[in-house]
Amino acid sequence: MDSSINFSMKEIDGDKAFMKKIRIGIVGYGNLGRGVQYAAEQNKDVEVVAVFTRRDPSQVNTVLPVKVERYEAMADYADKIDVMILCGGSATDLPEQSSAIVKMFNTVDSFDTHARIPEYFAKLDSAAKETGHLGAMSIGWDPGLFSLARLYFGSALAEGSTYTFWGKGVSQGHSDAIRRINGVKDAKQYTVPVASALERVRAGENPVLTVREKHTRECYVVAEEGADLSRIEKEIKEMPNYFADYDTTVHFISEEELKEKHSGIPHGGMVLRSGTSYTGNHFLMEFSLKLDSNPEFTSSVLLAYARAVYRLHAEGRTGAVTVFDIAPKYLSPMTEADQRKELL
Amino acid sequence: MDSSINFSMKEIDGDKAFMKKIRIGIVGYGNLGRGVQYAAEQNKDVEVVAVFTRRDPSQVNTVLPVKVERYEAMADYADKIDVMILCGGSATDLPEQSSAIVKMFNTVDSFDTHARIPEYFAKLDSAAKETGHLGAMSIGWDPGLFSLARLYFGSALAEGSTYTFWGKGVSQGHSDAIRRINGVKDAKQYTVPVASALERVRAGENPVLTVREKHTRECYVVAEEGADLSRIEKEIKEMPNYFADYDTTVHFISEEELKEKHSGIPHGGMVLRSGTSYTGNHFLMEFSLKLDSNPEFTSSVLLAYARAVYRLHAEGRTGAVTVFDIAPKYLSPMTEADQRKELL
Numbered sequence A, B: 001m002d003s004s005i006n007f008s009m010k011e012i013d014g015d016k017a018f019m020k021k022i023r024i025g026i027v028g029y030g031n032l033g034r035g036v037q038y039a040a041e042q043n044k045d046v047e048v049v050a051v052f053t054r055r056d057p058s059q060v061n062t063v064l065p066v067k068v069e070r071y072e073a074m075a076d077y078a079d080k081i082d083v084m085i086l087c088g089g090s091a092t093d094l095p096e097q098s099s100a101i102v103k104m105f106n107t108v109d110s111f112d113t114h115a116r117i118p119e120y121f122a123k124l125d126s127a128a129k130e131t132g133h134l135g136a137m138s139i140g141w142d143p144g145l146f147s148l149a150r151l152y153f154g155s156a157l158a159e160g161s162t163y164t165f166w167g168k169g170v171s172q173g174h175s176d177a178i179r180r181i182n183g184v185k186d187a188k189q190y191t192v193p194v195a196s197a198l199e200r201v202r203a204g205e206n207p208v209l210t211v212r213e214k215h216t217r218e219c220y221v222v223a224e225e226g227a228d229l230s231r232i233e234k235e236i237k238e239m240p241n242y243f244a245d246y247d248t249t250v251h252f253i254s255e256e257e258l259k260e261k262h263s264g265i266p267h268g269g270m271v272l273r274s275g276t277s278y279t280g281n282h283f284l285m286e287f288s289l290k291l292d293s294n295p296e297f298t299s300s301v302l303l304a305y306a307r308a309v310y311r312l313h314a315e316g317r318t319g320a321v322t323v324f325d326i327a328p329k330y331l332s333p334m335t336e337a338d339q340r341k342e343l344l
Helices: A031-041 A071-077 A093-101 A114-131 A145-156 A172-179 A195-202 A229-237 A255-261 A294-314 A336-343 B031-041 B071-077 B093-101 B114-131 B145-156 B172-179 B195-202 B229-237 B255-261 B294-314 B336-343
Strands: A004-008 A022-027 A046-053 A067-070 A083-086 A106-109 A134-136 A159-166 A184-193 A215-223 A247-252 A267-276 A282-291 A319-321 B004-008 B022-027 B046-053 B067-070 B083-086 B106-109 B134-136 B159-166 B184-193 B215-223 B247-252 B267-276 B282-291 B319-321
Touching: A022 A031, A022 A071, A022 A294, A031 A046, A031 A294, A046 A071, A046 A294, A067 A071, A083 A093, A083 A294, A093 A106, A093 A114, A106 A294, A114 A134, A114 A319, A114 B336, A134 A294, A145 A159, A145 A267, A145 A282, A145 B145, A145 B294, A145 B336, A159 A184, A159 A195, A172 A184, A172 A215, A184 A195, A184 A255, A195 A267, A215 A229, A215 A255, A229 A247, A282 A294, A294 B145, A336 B114, A336 B145, B022 B031, B022 B071, B022 B294, B031 B046, B031 B294, B046 B071, B046 B294, B067 B071, B083 B093, B083 B294, B093 B106, B093 B114, B106 B294, B114 B134, B114 B319, B134 B294, B145 B159, B145 B267, B145 B282, B159 B184, B159 B195, B172 B184, B172 B215, B184 B195, B184 B255, B195 B267, B215 B229, B215 B255, B229 B247, B282 B294
Parallel strands: A022 A046, A022 A083, A046 A067, A083 A106, A106 A134, A134 A319, A215 A247, B022 B046, B022 B083, B046 B067, B083 B106, B106 B134, B134 B319, B215 B247
Antiparallel strands: A004 B159, A159 A267, A159 B004, A184 A215, A267 A282, A282 B282, B159 B267, B184 B215, B267 B282
16 A cells, blocks of 8 residues: 555645536524635635525625525525535524524534433434435534544443543633633633543553543733732633633733733544453544644535535435434545545 | 543343344454454344355354354345345455455445555445445544544544554564465564653654654564574564554564463554644544454454444445444444434
């Protein structure tokens, strides 16, 4: 086998420009929606037809030229869009939107409220089947590629322990929680994996790790003038669910420093499985991501799964699916023969 | 999501002992065949029915109790085995056996002669379809899990470079090549990834790397008494294809030292993809394996895919398939609902 495969999908698909492109719609235009537009530029077999927003379309400035429509105008696009990528949030947008939209279009979403996945799946599945559409849910890197790692690793190595570490990266939820504290002007929170815990896993110790032992939380906070810093620090560190179970560090910095050093949205992490064979031989499997931009990477994964959804639906598949249900071949723009020749 | 998932397939399936087990046959009884027997002990939903060998069955000592049959007796097992795991070599065994056996049974094999994959696929596919069976080919970690990483990574990140590094690990083919040299009593060859090349990839340089820049080769050689060591060293280092394109180190050691320090068959490696978004944000994806025993891990993967083949065939799927064609859900002994609940 060739030891290195260097290619760009753009080059591979350069001579397929005559092919019918997969027509994508974007619902919701925040970081994820912008990311889908960017990713579409890198994948020559797709085109973004329109963005749908609940804001006033004339007030939405897109990063690349595209038609912006009102959310309600979606129905007019039934024959013009193959897959809708839902770029809203998991808290309120997706639970309400996905099962309505999937009655009109095939969909892909990044629903990530883990505890609600079973009910979300059931609802999406029945809505999609009503009209013969296909909806892929919980797509991205976690849930998404990390979920795949957990499943492949667990299947390949029956006896062992699987670990997921996140970071170093920005948690939007935790940053928001700090911003809601009285006297806080702005804040950014980093989730950081504990290096020593990671080392114990890699060494094959199969440790049982508490929440506190796996991650620390680093907070960069801009306080309002005259605010009581020690009160703010205490409120952060004692906040239940978000911080109380972690070793948390709070740094008060200026607004300028926050802008300058903490304006990115990096993230990443790793999934590890450590286990042994029947004879006691040790195996370590590890999948890691280092992402300069969490939303842009997530969008790129959403787009690959939009391709898969388009193809699976063309084969007659309907209902709700997750990354577990989709054979890898559907994700790649390469032909199956080329996949076997170049990648196997 | 739970940050750590610690489970053993044994425990999960402990209460399913009443279920019909997947009946496995093993064809060929070397390191891989033994590994399948070991792996079956760790997966409660499978059972090994028989081993088939071209040797005299009475001369085959199995590592765990199992019926050993003549290769020709296979036909008598048509109704007694669900999936045959072919544990022969890629050079001569598999090309000859797989398309014959797949006419009687569903099969899984680890065919790894990369250049011959397209023709092997075509032959297996047509043979399998003749009798309505399913054959999964090129299963293991490379080809296999590493192929999956190359495809998933390339699909998730359209613009970038993919790299595969192998090792540190024992290459059986290279060890054999050294053993064929006149005056060599025994030898073990390690393939070692070049750390500085790996660092350049991880740093996002997207370097173009020659064969020599990616791996070095370390040889531990036991020479026959009185052999010309400098001639042996020269013959190794100048051997075309195997060593000439690499920086190769040769260590002459005693037979005792070889046994003591180099009797294992460890291997591993990593697949990396480094790329950028349309806006220039950098992403690094990495999958790595560290395996104390190459054949035992490969066998463990073969067994997971035997489960998938059994299920896919039950759904009516026939022909040849690779890891690219098989949705991840088929590999896991967990129910689909549990997969979504526990792993997504």
